[in-house]
Amino acid sequence: MIQDPRVDEEQGATARRQRAAIAAVQVLGLAVWFSVSAVVPALREDWGISTAGGVWLTGATQLGFVVGAVASAALNLADRFPAHRLLAAGAAAAAMCTVGFALLVDGMGAAIPVRFLTGVCLAGVYPVGMKLMVSWAPSSNRGLALGVLIGALTLGSITPQLIGGVGDLPWPTVLLIASGLGVLGALVAVLVVRPGPHLPTAQTLRPRYAVTMFTERGPLLTNLGYFGHMWELYALWVWVPVFLASSPAAAFLPGSIGLVVFVTMGVCGAIGCLLGGWGADRFGRPRAAATALVVSGTCCVLSPLAFGAGALLLVPFCAVWGASVIADSGVFSTSLSETADPRFIGTALTAQTALGFALTVVSIQVVPMIADGIGWRYAFLVLAPGPALGALAMRALDASVPLRADAELVDRPEEPKLKESRQRNLASARRRVMPHRRQRPSMDDRECPRMPR
Secondary structure, eight states, X not given: OOOOHHHHHHHHHHHHHHHHXXXXXXXXXXXXXXXXXXXXXXXXXXXXXXXXXXXXXXXXXXXXXXXXXXXXXXXXXXXXXXXXXXXXXXXXXXXXXXXXXXXXXXXXXXXXXXXXXXXXXXXXXXXXXXXXXXXXXXXXXXXXXXXXXXXXXXXXXXXXXXXXXXXXXXXXXXHHHHHHHHHHHHHHHHHTOOOOTTOOOOOOOOTXXXXXXXXXXXXXXXXXXXXXXXXXXXXXXXXXXXXXXXXXXXXXXXXXXXXXXXXXXIIHHHHHHXXXXXXXXXXXXXXXXXXXXXXXXXXXXXXXXXXXXXXXXXXXXXXXXXXXXXXXXXXXXXXXXXXXXXXXXXXXHHHHHHHHHHHHXXXXXXXHHHHHHHOTTSGGGGGTHHHHHHHHHHHHHHHHOOOHHHHGGGGSOOOHHHHHHHHHHHHHHHHHHOTTOOOOOOTTTSOOOOOOO
């Protein structure tokens, strides 16, 4: 049966509108994630909190996200309730928590629990948004679709820096503006967003697989790459404003530090996500991730030199770093879904996310400890081992483990030359994985001997 081209065009337009709406919800709903981190300098003046206290305001949110993600997966919330309504509820609840922080909280005793609860609520925004984005993206361009989603997450997470950077606003005002964006995101989710035709079926959760998957080469290498990526990412996002403020070029930056951070980490990061998603679809998940890790790891190593350079070098350096540090983020989830046991992908992705975000709590605390000892010029060197380990893991994955998505290329409607090229690459990868296996003759090339009775 021949499909009407007008129907295909209409379906494609609907998918594009839905992907745009889901991305918009991520930008708006995640504006509260680092809203308190953006106003920590003001909180130090008003509350007299220490550097460690400021760190825990972010760490509590990260831990809350881990708990929320694990609980959501354990209860199968995204399968029991409509995903778009769960997305709206998470965005609205996180926004209300931030409103409460701005209007009612007056010290660390209440601040830490409120930020923890905010993180729990945000677990209904990012993972659920990823599921909805996948539902509107066929496998042939899923890498780019997830790149768009991670780009939206990046813009949303860095938005408080823009809000605080456009004027000298009181810190409660910054939080209330971020909360208003979150409420708007919830409205878009409930009124516009709907699940797509590629909505993943409910996955079986098997808690034991969260451990046993590390005995399988593919998931092990993918997770090592992801952990190296996460070691660097959130520590950079949290502390790059202090890094810039401490540099000799701070007085010569174009605009406020918040504005520079928004452009270099937010805007350039979103562009990096698009490039990373395109590269993952075009050249393969491991190669795209390894390239981004090498670039961001090099930036870690060169950060002491950039610290002492002028603004004309420091700002482009941060732009490259901001683009590369997030470019591979969406690749790891896709790669794990293509290497893990398909029966337990839900468990694998939950474990990957929970362990990765738990690791960020450590790296976020380590960076200021290093800075207190040897200064902010050298503080980011401690992040370099993360992308180095990640790049090695992804290179090993590229060399030894063909992804399930590549094996399914024979069923995709692709251009003949591209399809033939990818099939050759798959065959080459399989030979590297199984060098001990010889090509057996087909049944057409040999007689089938009668088995003795």
